[in-house]
Amino acid sequence: MSLLLFGILAVIALITAALMVTARNLVHAVLMMVANFGTVAIMYITLSAPFVAVVQVAVYAGAIMVLFLFVVMLLGEQQLSFDEPFAGQRMAAGVLGLLLAIMLLVTLFTASPAVLQTGLTAEQIGRENAQRVGELLYTQYLLPFEATSILLLIAMVGAVVLAKRRLL
Amino acid sequence: MITFPSDLNLGPIAPALVVVVTGILVMLADLFLFRAEDRHNTVWVALGGLIVAFLVTLGLWGQVSGGPITAIGGLAILDRFALFLDLILILVTAIVMLLSAEYLVEQNIEHAEFYTLILFSVSGMMLMGASADLMTLWVSFETFSIALYVLAAYARPKVESEEAGLKYFFLGAFSAGFFLYGIAMTYGATGTTRLMGIAQFIQANAATISANNMLYVGLGLILVGLGFKVALVPFHQWTPDVYEGAPTAVTAFMATATKAAGFAALLRVLFLAFPQLSGAWSTILALLAVLTMIGGNVIALSQRNIKRMLAYSSIAHAGYILIAIVAGGAQAVSAAMFYILAYALMTLGAFAVVIALNRGGAEVVNFEDYAGLIQRRPGLTHALAVFMFALTGFPPLAGFVGKWYIFDLAVRNGWAWLAVVGTLASVISAGYYLYIVVLMYMRPAPDNAPDLGGAQGTAGLAVALTLIGTVLLGIFASPIFNLAQSALLAAR
Missing domain, CATH: 1.20.5 (Single alpha-helices involved in coiled-coils or other helix-helix interfaces)
Structure with missing residues (x-):
């Protein structure tokens, strides 16, 4: 059940994240971002971290999203062109993103035992x-x-x- | 059922509390007590609060004779180190208030909120010195930083001031990110944010600690975060622009109080939490000290604006203070604190002269304006010359004794080469400090030299106070040094 839920949420999160980056309309990008934040918040709940979930909604979907909307409001809704302001920007972003993904995967599978579990104990969670x-x-x-x-x-x-x- | 810490008593951070309350009172007094034309009187409310804070600090001084007292569940610590820092900060703030009173009116930016923000900022610095926990350190770090971002932009809509505020904000937020990430890493590696708890963890895991990369990364990031605040090379790029653009009174405050608080935090973290790792951090800090002293002094040589010159000079002096930390030993803290006090007096004095030379809102900051100053403002010229000699390190002034204590400590603890670099750097510094003196005494004033008006009231008083301090601290150094000596850290 929880695996199925995770699968659905993960697919939604990935799709909204991809749409956010590729959207040409600024308002659409912001909407996709909010959807992404919300999905991630639900994931936190499934990980039995309701506090983090609420913080995610309050800070990211709330405060930071408002900041973005202010920018949209002040600059006006506009179609973004696909020209690169800096040459090779997209290429560099792709390479760096790939590197980050590799790094995260490596860390995930060789997690350091030096990381201590502190703060909340297992029964407090x-x-x-x-x-x-x-x-x-x-x-x-x-x-x-x-x-x-x-x-x-x-x-x-x-x-x-x-x-x-x-x-x- | 929640169990509160048993020692829930705010007494140990009383000086910071008094300063915060004074800040609020200044705002209220501005609102209810004074009419618009009497508004400049708010500075006296602020100074009164500082006197109360001074008395409270003295009262606490006697209480801690038996050693440090941890307070509020180990979040804060009351010891003579914190109280000595409080005394320095109160002195610096009082002088900055005297400097500001007329300066703000002349710049047409006088508001009671200026004093409030300075007082809030100082309370953050005081709390920082009394921190025994990385979280207390972090919140107090942000408290004083955010007030300073606003103060740097205080002369809005003046473009330079806006630029200074924005630049300081962005780079400050960036460095705060490093600092916070370092705290998170350290917490992840040790499972505690208490400074002494970290030291205990390192002690208990001495055998495996060198493999604990996360702890070293955390320490490194904390050093970067604090290095930004005290402007060590290579984290110094913001300093000249911010010091130049900010209102001069704010620059004087940033150059002295921030540096004192930043170094206090550095001493706390390194000597309370990471004393066992000194082999690792002393090498890095020695390198940074060399870069900072040489870099600051060499770039200062090419400056033609006294605020920028003093900015690079403040960078160079951070390098000297760093030598004391690197050298370590029982006297490291007292040598560093003594130097911070001496540096604060000399630098405040120099800025006080710059402010006293102000004419009708335009600031006298270009070197050309100082040519032949002796004919126009002899008193201030002599004062500035004394401060320049003191900053260079001429005996018998405060700067000389401060450097002597630090270099002596370095030689005795096996860092003689660092003392040699420091001495060479001081020689380089003579090139720009004495250049000002030569300009003032030996060059004729340009024909179109501006009229500098008459003597100033409170700014003149600030010049006199810092001048007396600079001379007395040089001549009667040992009582103050012994006082600083008794301001040792708990861990030593």
């Missing part, structure tokens, strides 16, 4: 792992978690200072 992540944030990583509030405050003040000078 399950339906309640979002709760466990929350507990870690409030106990083992309390100080950085609190310091993040200052970080966000700085980002807010900074955005106003740079973008809305006349309000000051």
